[in-house]
Amino acid sequence: MDSAIRSVRGFxxxxxxxxxxVEVEVTLASGIVGRGIAPAGASRGSHEAVDLRDGGExxxxxxxxHAVSHVDGEIAAALQGRDASDQADCDRIxxxxxxTPTKARLGGNSIVATSMAVLxxxxxxxxxxxxxxxxxxxSVRMPLPQVQxxxxxxHAGRRTDIQDFLVxxxxxxxxxxxxxxxADVYRVAGQRMRRRGRLYGVADExxxxxxxxxNEEALSELAAAIDEAGYRHGEVMICLDIAxxxxxxxxxxxxxxxxxxxxxxxxxxxxxxWIDRYPIVSVEDPVAEDDEAGMKAFTRAVAGRVQxxxxxxxxxxxxxxxxxxxxxCCNAVLIKPNQxxxxxxxxAALARARDAQWGTIVSARxxxxxxxxxxxxxxxxxxGQLKVGSFARSERMAKWNEGxxxxxxxxxxxxxxxxxxxxxxxxxxxxxG
Ligand code: 2PG
Ligand code: MG
Numbered sequence: 351m352d353s354a355i356r357s358v359r360g361f362x363x364x365x366x367x368x369x370x371x372v373e374v375e376v377t378l379a380s381g382i383v384g385r386g387i388a389p390a391g392a393s394r395g396s397h398e399a400v401d402l403r404d405g406g407e408x409x410x411x412x413x414x415x416h417a418v419s420h421v422d423g424e425i426a427a428a429l430q431g432r433d434a435s436d437q438a439d440c441d442r443i444x445x446x447x448x449x450t451p452t453k454a455r456l457g458g459n460s461i462v463a464t465s466m467a468v469l470x471x472x473x474x475x476x477x478x479x480x481x482x483x484x485x486x487x488x489s490v491r492m493p494l495p496q497v498q499x500x501x502x503x504x505h506a507g508r509r510t511d512i513q514d515f516l517v518x519x520x521x522x523x524x525x526x527x528x529x530x531x532x533a534d535v536y537r538v539a540g541q542r543m544r545r546r547g548r549l550y551g552v553a554d555e556x557x558x559x560x561x562x563x564x565n566e567e568a569l570s571e572l573a574a575a576i577d578e579a580g581y582r583h584g585e586v587m588i589c590l591d592i593a594x595x596x597x598x599x600x601x602x603x604x605x606x607x608x609x610x611x612x613x614x615x616x617x618x619x620x621x622x623x624w625i626d627r628y629p630i631v632s633v634e635d636p637v638a639e640d641d642e643a644g645m646k647a648f649t650r651a652v653a654g655r656v657q658x659x660x661x662x663x664x665x666x667x668x669x670x671x672x673x674x675x676x677x678x679c680c681n682a683v684l685i686k687p688n689q690x691x692x693x694x695x696x697x698a699a700l701a702r703a704r705d706a707q708w709g710t711i712v713s714a715r716x717x718x719x720x721x722x723x724x725x726x727x728x729x730x731x732x733x734g735q736l737k738v739g740s741f742a743r744s745e746r747m748a749k750w751n752e753g754x755x756x757x758x759x760x761x762x763x764x765x766x767x768x769x770x771x772x773x774x775x776x777x778x779x780x781x782x783g
Contacts, residue, residue, distance in 0.1 A: 352380035353435040353475045358464060360421025362414055365390055365717045366745040367554070369412040374421055374463040376471040378434055384471025388459035389688055390717030392554065393504040393513060393593045395639050395662030397670070399691035402457025417460040424456065425464055435472045441465055441694035453691045465692040466723055480723060481756065484730025491767040492525040492757050493728040493736035494518060495750070496589050496632070496711065497532035499539045499575065500568050501553030501740060502560040503593050505716050509553075510560040511605045514591035515572050516737070518631060520769040521585030525757045528766070529741075529750055531579075531586055536741040539575035554716045555739030556746050564608050566624065573628050583629035591634035592621070595662045598638035614644045622651055631772065632657035632709075634684060639663050645679040657682045657709050657772050666690040668698040675706040681773045682709030685733065687724075700731055709773040711735035718745040722752040729756065734771030 357377045365371040372388045390401055402420070404413035428443050444465060448456040473483035481490070496516045503513030517535050522528035540558055543549040548561040562568045569588070576586045594617075597604055603617040604610075612620065614637070621636050633652070637644035639662040649658045660680040664670045666689035674680050683703040687696040700710050712728035714737065728736040736753075739746045 351433060352378060353433050353472060354379040355429050355432050355434050355468070355471075358421060358426035358429050358467070360418035360460060360463070362418055363387065363719070365719050366743065367717050369717065370409050370414045371717070371719065372414050372417050372421065372457075372459045372463040374460070374467040376429075376434060376464070376467040378471050378475055380475060382471060382474045384434070384467045384469070384474055386463040386466025386468075386470060386723070387719045387721040388463040389715035389719065389721070390459070391686070391688070392716045393596055393662070395595065395665040395689065397452065397639070397667070398665040398689035399453040399458025399462070401459040402454070414459060417457040420456045420460045421464060425460060429464070429468070434468050435475065437469055437472065438694050440468045441692035444692055445695070458688055458691045461691045462688040465694070466687065466721075469693050470723065479756065480726035481730035484726065485732070488732065489765075490729055490732040491734065491765050492753065492761055493712070493734055494520075494767045494769070494771045495525070495528050495532060496735065496737040497536065498555055498557040498740040499536055499572055500560040501555050501557030502568070503596055505554035505557075506560055508606055510562055510565050510568055511597050511607050512565045512568065512590060513593035513596065514589075514634070515557070515560070515568050516589040516591065517572070517576065518587050518589050519585070520587050520631070521581070522766070522768060524766050525753050529754070531581060533741050534579040535575050535581070535586060538579040539572065542571065542575055542578065552740070552742055556742035557740040562607075565605065569624060569628050576629070587629050587631035589632035589634070590630060591661065592636050593662065594635050594637050595639040598641060601641055601644065603638075614641065614647075618644060618648050618651065621648065625652060625656055630656065631774070632659060632682070634659035635661045635663055642677070642679060646677060649679055649681065653681050653774075655774055657774055659684050659709070659711060661686075661713070664699070666696050666699045668695070668702045671699050671702045671706075675702070675708070680708070682711060684711050684713045684737070685727075686713050686715060687727065688715065696727075697731065700733060707773060709735060709771060711737050713737040714739055714746070714749065720745060720748050722749050725749045725752045725756070729753075734767040
């Protein structure tokens with residue numbers, strides 16, 4: 351069998367922060383080689399698969415030698431001879447090797463890089479791009495992008511409490527046009543920072559460094575940049591990733607900027623005030639991962655007009671999505687394969703969300719590489735939405751550019767998910783409420 355796995359090897363390479371990460375090469379009986387690289391998060395949910403790091407002095411403790419040796423040892427031995435085109439079987443074996451809830455024994459990094467390498471090898475063996483291999487004949491749509499304009503929170507030394515200030519080009523008709531619109535806003539936002547003497551370079555994912563006096567100032571700057579770029583609100587809308595687990599605990603939200611301390615209800619009220627005042631169409635992790643009551647209240651208050659995404663709250667877990675659907679929390683899920691640990695587990699979380707008619711957004715991590723597989727996953731799974739970070743730095747641009755290559759080669763205009771990917775009616779923006 352050509353697609354039988356002959357060997358699996360792990361290597362240490364480097365990510366966009368200059369930290370070690372795990373690369374895996376899977377070689378098939380045919381001689382074809384597939385590759386996978388583990389990304390790494392900075393703002394992480396406490397229930398997600400964990401990266402195995404060596405600790406100690408070398409590489410500031412970020413080393414992955416143990417994770418790499420698990421790939422060369424136990425993982426390689428278990429996968430040898432298995433059929434790479436049977437992703438579910440390979441992933442079942444990986445999960446079976448480390449049944450700990452957060453894959454802490456072998457490391458989420460060694461496991462996800464292997465799972466991704468199996469997928470890449472199988473697609474190469476089939477002679478098709480990964481997205482086509484995943485689509486398996488079903489029709490799919492180019493995803494609607496979410497592009498970060500300002501990067502804060504854990505990605506900018508907590509310069510703002512809110513982590514991602516992003517835009518979504520709802521008025522675009524193609525992926526290409528969507529990127530043009532985001533690029534315009536990104537450029538103009540940078541020009542505005544320069545004019546105000548506030549341009550200090552970029553944060554972790556390429557968004558402008560958020561040199562603002564308040565979280566709301568960032569929001570109003572973003573709305574002004576959309577205006578100045580010549581777009582109507584409604585055409586380009588704002589998305590926020592609050593990443594509230596970073597500053598919220600036990601129903602209290604303590605902002606560093608402005609030094610406010612909110613109870614759950616006041617915090618949610620503030621978010622709703624922002625939604626009324628600014629053209630916000632999507633909010634991720636509005637409350638902390640432990641605040642189910644807050645998530646339920648927020649979802650109830652804004653569902654129908656705003657996409658409510660669970661990231662740290664759902665950690666790409668089908669079981670958590672299932673639970674959230676049952677109790678009315680969120681209407682969309684962020685899908686990060688390395689939160690789950692394997693491609694199949696991530697696909698299962700996405701499938702559960704789709705069953706509930708939720709929005710589904712495939713997402714990169716803040717620590718990335720030249721690997722472009724999330725573009726293929728977003729498309730091949732027909733997720734409808736893709737979040738990659740900002741519109742600068744090649745670990746981000748590699749993914750956007752891969753999308754352009756795919757679109758021009760394989761897609762007629764119209765095969766773009768666009769605003770229809772949102773689990774909300776298109777909200778006509780009628781100005782500040
Ligand atoms: C997130 C991601 C990407 P990180 O919170 O959604 O912005 O960040 O990879 O650091 O978890
Ligand atoms: Mg997030």
